[in-house]
Amino acid sequence: MTTTPVVHTSAPAGVLPGAPDGAADDSLSGLWPASARPGPEGDVAVGGVSLTEAADRFGTPLYVLDEGEVRRRCRTYRAAFPPAEADVVYAAKAFLCRAVVRWVREEGLGLDVCSAGELLLAVGAGFPAERIVLHGNAKSPEDLRTAVRLGVGRIVVDSTSEIARLAALVPLGSRQPIMVRVVPGISAGGHAAVRTGTDDQKFGLSLTDGSAQHAIDRVLGQPRLELVGLHCHIGSQITAVKPYVAAVRRMVGLLARVREQHGIALPQLDIGGGHGIAYRPGEPVLDVPALAARVRAELVDGCTRAGLPVPRLTVEPGRALIGPAGVAVYRVLAVKRTGTRTFVAVDGGMSDNPRPALYGVRYAPRLVGRDSTAPDRVVTVVGRHCEAGDVLADGVELPGDVRPGDLLAVPAAGAYHLSMASGYNLVGRPPVVSVGDGTARLLVRRESLDDMQRRDVGA
Ligand code: LLP
Numbered sequence: 001m002t003t004t005p006v007v008h009t010s011a012p013a014g015v016l017p018g019a020p021d022g023a024a025d026d027s028l029s030g031l032w033p034a035s036a037r038p039g040p041e042g043d044v045a046v047g048g049v050s051l052t053e054a055a056d057r058f059g060t061p062l063y064v065l066d067e068g069e070v071r072r073r074c075r076t077y078r079a080a081f082p083p084a085e086a087d088v089v090y091a092a093k094a095f096l097c098r099a100v101v102r103w104v105r106e107e108g109l110g111l112d113v114c115s116a117g118e119l120l121l122a123v124g125a126g127f128p129a130e131r132i133v134l135h136g137n138a139k140s141p142e143d144l145r146t147a148v149r150l151g152v153g154r155i156v157v158d159s160t161s162e163i164a165r166l167a168a169l170v171p172l173g174s175r176q177p178i179m180v181r182v183v184p185g186i187s188a189g190g191h192a193a194v195r196t197g198t199d200d201q202k203f204g205l206s207l208t209d210g211s212a213q214h215a216i217d218r219v220l221g222q223p224r225l226e227l228v229g230l231h232c233h234i235g236s237q238i239t240a241v242k243p244y245v246a247a248v249r250r251m252v253g254l255l256a257r258v259r260e261q262h263g264i265a266l267p268q269l270d271i272g273g274g275h276g277i278a279y280r281p282g283e284p285v286l287d288v289p290a291l292a293a294r295v296r297a298e299l300v301d302g303c304t305r306a307g308l309p310v311p312r313l314t315v316e317p318g319r320a321l322i323g324p325a326g327v328a329v330y331r332v333l334a335v336k337r338t339g340t341r342t343f344v345a346v347d348g349g350m351s352d353n354p355r356p357a358l359y360g361v362r363y364a365p366r367l368v369g370r371d372s373t374a375p376d377r378v379v380t381v382v383g384r385h386c387e388a389g390d391v392l393a394d395g396v397e398l399p400g401d402v403r404p405g406d407l408l409a410v411p412a413a414g415a416y417h418l419s420m421a422s423g424y425n426l427v428g429r430p431p432v433v434s435v436g437d438g439t440a441r442l443l444v445r446r447e448s449l450d451d452m453q454r455r456d457v458g459a
Pocket of ligand 1: 275355
């Protein structure tokens with residue numbers, strides 16, 4: 001099936017609701033953190049911190065992360081998926097640093113990691129290994145060794161060959177809890193590159209060709225592995241509830257078959273993440289409370305019909321927890337008018353945010369730090385990198401007198417920007433600053449030319 005998104009606009013009532021005490025400016029609702037407020041002279045404050053001052057203090061490009069917004073989103077998820085019946089696991093690939101590890105731990109979430117690097121950072125920052133889930137379609141020996149050594153709570157098996165490799169690493173006398181990643185045959189997601197619910201892509205084990213059932217047999221034959229449940233992740237940037245409900249139905253069908261064939265009722269079901277957010281005004285977002293209610297209803301109904309106990313549910317949101325909490329701040333370096341277009345070039349681009357180039361996504365930048373009475377002009381905001389495809393925003397309206405030295409802020413910048421940042425053109429990756437209660441705190445420092453040169457040990 002394909003997704004026909006049920007459209008909720010970017011600021012729907014009851015869906016991760018906006019400013020608790022009323023944002024004074026409609027243009028800052030929806031896409032921006034709830035704490036965003038207009039300031040004097042065109043400034044915007046996030047978490048009580050002026051973006052203009054933050055840009056002066058930390059330089060640009062700069063990524064600002066609103067700690068309160070991340071925590072509020074964690075709490076919304078905990079309320080929708082209560083701890084008595086579900087685990088909410090933050091997908092670290094969206095963005096990870098030590099402070100985020102602490103926020104997520106304090107909010108009672110688990111953590112999904114997909115490499116020894118993410119795992120070691122999390123455990124080094126005090127995250128309990130038993131609350132960690134390890135993913136990966138091709139886990140390296142080091143990934144598996146590190147996970148077993150640290151005692152991660154669950155390892156999600158993604159290929160048959162991984163089963164014996166993993167079992168061989170588990171010490172005699174202990175059992176590693178694992179799940180099997182199943183491809184349920186549901187197509188959903190914002191772009192072909194992030195659709196993982198059907199058989200024509202690299203993740204998981206197919207339900208339709210029997211690979212999932214075969215992997216389950218193999219796992220059950222390994223005394224050092226304990227099969228605790230099934231996993232699926234149908235895709236990312238999904239804005240409709242329906243595909244999740246369909247996936248649950250198929251997964252319950254498989255749970256029933258496992259019970260028939262092996263006589264065991266698996267105690268857990270993990271339905272992955274992929275919950276969509278808005279990047280531009282009016283774009284749809286996934287309604288999280290509705291998702292929770294409809295998934296729960298389907299799970300309870302399906303299990304009752306099949307005579308199965310209802311398994312404990314896990315969800316793995318990444319983007320929806322951290323994306324809207326981030327704001328990228330750039331300085332304009334050049335403005336160029338060609339015959340038909342006006343290009344506004346900023347001091348970052350595809351090295352700190354590859355998403356426009358990879359998925360054709362467009363953003364909604366805003367001038368900050370200066371009042372302008374000039375009429376708006378339609379412009380194209382581009383990065384500084386050596387590719388014509390380095391475009392952050394197309395056909396957006398900015399004040400017609402936008403000029404070098406101005407600051408542009410881009411909301412919804414917290415997920416899959418810096419975690420996918422590159423060293424392209426040796427520009428260096430931007431710093432990350434957390435904001436809250438009027439205070440800015442450096443979390444990750446800017447990558448310097450010196451950092452980059454130190455890695456280059458040849459010649
Ligand atoms: N669980 C698993 C097994 C995943 O593979 C992913 C994302 C998630 C959870 C979290 O998905 P989220 O809730 O953040 O959508 N770079 C792309 C997104 C790739 C997602 C990869 N897997 C982007 O920038 O849109």
